[in-house]
Amino acid sequence: MIRKLLTIALSGTFAFSAHGADYDATTQAYIDQLTSMGLPAPKENQLVHIPPTMADLEAADIHPELKKVIRKGYDLFTNTQQLRGEYVFNNMNCSSCHLGEGRMPFSAPIWPAAVTLPGYRGKNGHVNNLEERIAGCFTYSMNGKPLEYGSDNMLALSAYHQWLATGVEMYPKQPVYGRGFPAPERPAELSYDNGQKLYEENCAICHSEDGSGLRxxxxxxxxxTWGDMSNNWGAGIVRLFTAAGFIKNNMPLGQPNSLTDQEAWDIAFYMDSQERPQDPRYTGDIKETLEKFGPTFHKHSLYGQAREKDGEILGDHDNTGEKPFLKPDSIRPRTFD
Known part of the structure; x- marks a missing residue:
């Protein structure tokens, strides 16, 4: 039922406009469906884009070979587990975080990446293209190894991203409605105990009390949500504000914005206080790793901090989960000096 609801909410032809302009009927119906689900309406001058569906792909006037490649990208995106043991070493799919086939607003819809990259990324300190951004997801969120640049699978995933962006100009000037995992304002205090209670009441039914999920x-x-089969300590969602934004806007599944801001942040605090595989950028010493990445990335996570429950230093281990290596060779600097 939830899967059907998300599909209905996101089906339709593609269109985009600014919130102050006259919407066409399709765009207005799309916004009405999202707000009826509990998501916020667009703000003044935001770009609203309805990504095309796979049904739209079948009807599109494009070459059959391109359709085949986009279908392959969709298949890899929604069932990334088919790459398990070679490129993926946990239980995640791309669509585990990017809900609604990567089309869902406020669940980091993937089409903005296709029209805003190449662009500078603070996480690795250089300009990234779309392939490199996808590679980062495999490295961190999949606790794995990136697809080879220019490979058939990388081409397919890139094509799927770009298909969903059909009709949007490159480097749009308007702010994008529903981009990323926008977080509510952080409360003054976060509670581990309350987060655990709320997780057990709202999340464990799907993700299990031990965070192992369901297969x-x-x-x-x-x-x-944590453990060897989850993302590693370098994944974006280990940042508290990212996790809180995802939870607030998407969880429990099918009930967006049903939790208070405090509840979303407390659940994020509890979840991100649990162990997971090591950050691939680990130098062998957690203090040294924090010195390198604390000022940018890990200042927003609990990595290297003492867990409130028992004082354990989070991330102080060599565990890489099922992955037989720490750092894939795709993590490298890029410079134009």
Missing amino acids: VDNQTVFPA
Whole structure:
């Protein structure tokens, strides 16, 4: 039922306009569906884009070979577990974080990446293109190894991103409605105990009390929220504000914005206080790693901090989960000096 609801909410032809302009009927119906689900309406002058569906792809006047490649990208995006053991070493799919086939506003819809990259990324301190951005997801969120640049699979995933951006200009001047995981304002205090209570009441039914998620017939139904089968300490969602934004806008599934800001932040604090595989950028010493990445990335996570419950230093280990290596060779600097 939830999967059907998300599909209905996101189906339709593509269109975009600014919130102060006259919407066409399709765009207005799309906004009405999203707000009826509990998501906020667009703000003045935001770019509203309805990504095309796979049904739209079948009807599109493009070459059959291109359709085949986009279909392959969709298949890899929604079932990334087919790459398990070679490029993926946990229980995640791309669609585990980017809900609604990567089309859902406020769940980091993937089409903005296709029209805003190449662009500078603070996480690695250089300009990234779309392939490199996808590679980062495999490195951190999949606790894995990136697809080879220019490979058939990388081409397919890139094509799917770009297909969803059909009709949007490159480097749009308007702010994008529903981009990323926008977080509510952080409360003055966060509670581990309250986060645990709320997680057990709202999240454990799908993601299990131990955070291991749910798998059926070797396929992920609900992803792991921590542990060896979850993302590693370098993944974006270990940042508290990212996790809080995802939870507030998307969880419990099908009930966006049903939790208070405090509840979303407390659940994020509890979840991100649990262990997971090591950050691939780990130098072998957690203090040294924090010196390198604390000022940018880990200042927003609990990595290297003492856990409130028992004082354990989070991330102080060599565990890489099922991955038989720490750092894939794709993590490298880029400079034009």
